[in-house]
Amino acid sequence: MAGKTMGGVEALADPQNTEPATHTVLTRLREMIVTGAIAPGTRLRAEGLATQLEVSRTPIRSALAVLSAEGLVLYSVNRGYTVRAVTLGDVYDSIDVRASLEGLACRLSVDRGWTDEELAYLADVAARSQAIATRGDWSEALERDWYEYNRIFHRLIHQVTRNHALRSAIRMTLLYPLFGDPVRVSPTIAAHVPARARQLPATTPPHIVEMQADHEKILALIRAGDAQGAERAMSDHVLRTKTRILAIATLR
Structure with missing residues (x-):
């Protein structure tokens, strides 16, 4: 794996x-x-x-x-x-669709079943990203590493569905970067939020702490075999990014 x-x-x-x-x-x-x-x-x-x-x-x-x-x-x-020129509306639309698709992927992964190896790897990825989130300090390198583990966490769930059509559909919703905070590194989003919101903090950002907690919740629900609970948790997790962007965009 x-x-x-x-x-x-x-x-x-x-x-x-x-x-x-x-x-x-x-x-x-x-x-x-x-x-x-x-x-x-x-x-x-x-x-x-x-x-x-x-x-x-x-x-x-x-x-x-x-x-x-x-x-x-x-x-x-x-x-x-x-x-293609991507608008902020495109980003919002893609997050809405991605929330539904990723929730479905989470549910299907539980329905299809996780091997012990796959589940152990998901837990290991969550533990590695948690170690970054709980360090206290923050930097561009740490941000990139956390988002890379985030990408792996989601990708593993997609893989376990064994559903290529669903995985292809999810990839079509990737209209903002997955390797860093989209508020900071996406030109489309950055054009609509104040400069102060794009500054790199010195300590772990609150949204990283919240997203990491989501990962822990999703992992626990998958382990418990709660397909519907995992679906809801994943959908809420993905929509968290849209909620955050909407909130920051009103700070101007």
Whole structure:
């Protein structure tokens, strides 16, 4: 179940991913798009991206096809691939849909059943992220590591559903970064919140403490075999991000 190490965080092996090079390129391109490093409306040429990322054009083309399915880029016969402009409304809509889909994934994972190995790994991931959340201090590196464990926690639940259609649908809702606080690192969200809300705190942010507590609750419900309770807890957990953004956006 364990995979390679990324920035000090053990990454989750994903059997649905194809070639490792394609997965790496997909991750890098997705990050460049959601952080605004590649601006909306930019035409994405396989040749130029291959040169920039120092890879062949094959993984670039595969990654662009996935990003198109996810809705982050648009494809037309005449223009090829271009980066889609994402609005704050799009982000809210994606969170609403993701809350329902992730809740469903949580319920299905319990219904399908967890192996002892899978459940132990989920608990280990939760414990590792909890160790970060309870340190007291905070930094960009700690934020990134916590969100990487957060990604692994969710991804493992998706995997245990053994439902590829559901996993593909969830990936199409990823319109904001999963590797850091979206209020800080998403240009779409940052444009609608005050600058002070985007500053990195010196201590563990309250929303991280709350989200970590959600993980512990979800883990406990999965262990107890409470499929409906786990579904509700996961849906509430995902919607917490939307509630937080809405609250911060009114501080102007």
